[in-house]
Amino acid sequence: DGGITQSPKYLFRKEGQNVTLSCEQNLNHDAMYWYRQDPGQGLRLIYYSQIVNDFQKGDIAEGYSVSREKKESFPLTVTSAQKNPTAFYLCASSPPGVRETQYFGPGTRLLVL
Amino acid sequence: QQQVKQSPQSLIVQKGGISIINCAYENTAFDYFPWYQQFPGKGPALLIAIRPDVSEKKEGRFTISFNKSAKQFSLHIMDSQPGDSATYFCAGFSSGSARQLTFGSGTQLTVLP
Numbered sequence: 001d002g003g004i005t006q007s008p009k010y011l012f013r014k015e016g017q018n019v020t021l022s023c024e025q026n027l028n029h030d031a032m033y034w035y036r037q038d039p040g041q042g043l044r045l046i047y048y049s050q051i052v053n054d055f056q057k058g059d060i061a062e063g064y065s066v067s068r069e070k071k072e073s074f075p076l077t078v079t080s081a082q083k084n085p086t087a088f089y090l091c092a093s094s095p096p097g098v099r100e101t102q103y104f105g106p107g108t109r110l111l112v113l
Numbered sequence: 114q115q116q117v118k119q120s121p122q123s124l125i126v127q128k129g130g131i132s133i134i135n136c137a138y139e140n141t142a143f144d145y146f147p148w149y150q151q152f153p154g155k156g157p158a159l160l161i162a163i164r165p166d167v168s169e170k171k172e173g174r175f176t177i178s179f180n181k182s183a184k185q186f187s188l189h190i191m192d193s194q195p196g197d198s199a200t201y202f203c204a205g206f207s208s209g210s211a212r213q214l215t216f217g218s219g220t221q222l223t224v225l226p
Contacts, residue, residue, distance in 0.1 A: 004156075033213075040122065042202055042216040043157070058213070090156050100145040100206040102214060104156030 003027065004105035006091050011110045013078065013085060021076045021108045023091030029103075030096050032074035036060060037088040037107075046089075049074055050099075078110060086112050116140045117205050119217030126224050132190040134220045136203035139184070143205035147214070148177065148188050151200045160201070161188070193224045 004025045013019045023032065031050045035043040045058030049068040063082025068074055074093075078085045088109050092102040118137045126132045138146075145164055149157035163170045163177040163186065170177045176189040190197055203217040 040218060042119075042218040043214075044216075045213055048213065092156075099212050100147070100162075100208070100214070101159065104149075104158065106156050107154070109154075 004091060004093055004103060006089075006105040006108050008108060009106070011108055012113050013110060014113050016080045018077055018079050019110070021078070021089055021091075021110070023074045023076065023105060024072055025074075025091075025093045025105075026072060027093060027095070027103065028071075029093035030071060031094045031099055032068070033092040033094075033102060034058075034064075034066065034074070034076045035090040035092065037090055043090065046076065085110055116215045117203060117217040119203050119220060121220060122218070123221045124223070126193045126222065128193065128195060128224055128226050130193050130224075132188075132193045132197070132222055132224070134188045134201055134203070134222070135185065136187065136217050137183075137185045138205045140205060140207060140215070141184070142207040142209050143215075144208050145206040146177070146179065146186050147204050147206070148175075149202045149204065149216075151202065151219075153199075157202060190222075193222075195224045195226050198222055198224050 007022045033048040034046040047066045049055035065077045090107045091105040094102045116139045147162035148160045150160045151157040161172050161175045174191045179186040200219045200221050202219045204214045
């Protein structure tokens with residue numbers, strides 16, 4: 001059963017806390033992406049990675065960090081520097097040579113306590 | 114800088130009617146234009162896509178019309194059904210150095226039974 005999984009479905013963050021969102025794919029895709037979705041603003045790119053051990057900042061990388069130690073995994077850490085973290089976070093991946101076709105996971109909703 | 118402008122923000126259509134969502138882009142380097150469908154609490158799913166060398170693409174009840182000179186494209190949903198009620202996003206992709214999707218702000222479609 002191939003696909004992209006994100007966990008947890010809901011995540012609560014306390015003031016000053018770092019939290020990590022998980023994204024795993026078993027599609028053998030080499031490129032992976034993190035987007036943030038806010039109401040009325042569409043999807044905005046946070047970070048992306050085209051190969052293992054390499055990643056680039058997207059349009060709104062401040063306050064976030066990522067790692068890509070394995071092809072299958074691309075975790076996103078929301079740091080305490082991100083002052084407005086409440087949003088729906090989406091992970092996506094795309095197959096080799098077809099970067100324009102992105103497949104999305106089910107998302108993680110992050111809420112601030 | 115918003116590179117893909119989408120309208121309307123919300124749309125209400127009667128069952129059996131035609132739903133039309135419009136997008137305009139600024140980046141002439143875009144060479145792939147997908148539409149994504151997103152149901153509440155889920156990740157977006159690729160619905161239909163077009164490249165700028167054709168003016169129209171049809172898949173079932175969904176049609177993309179593309180006007181390269183005007184830098185506009187639109188999604189038409191024929192015989193709209195209540196199950197089509199979702200948020201729709203247009204996007205542009207450049208196969209140049211950036212190679213990332215730029216999304217419109219989304220249209221919330223409601224199809225009344």
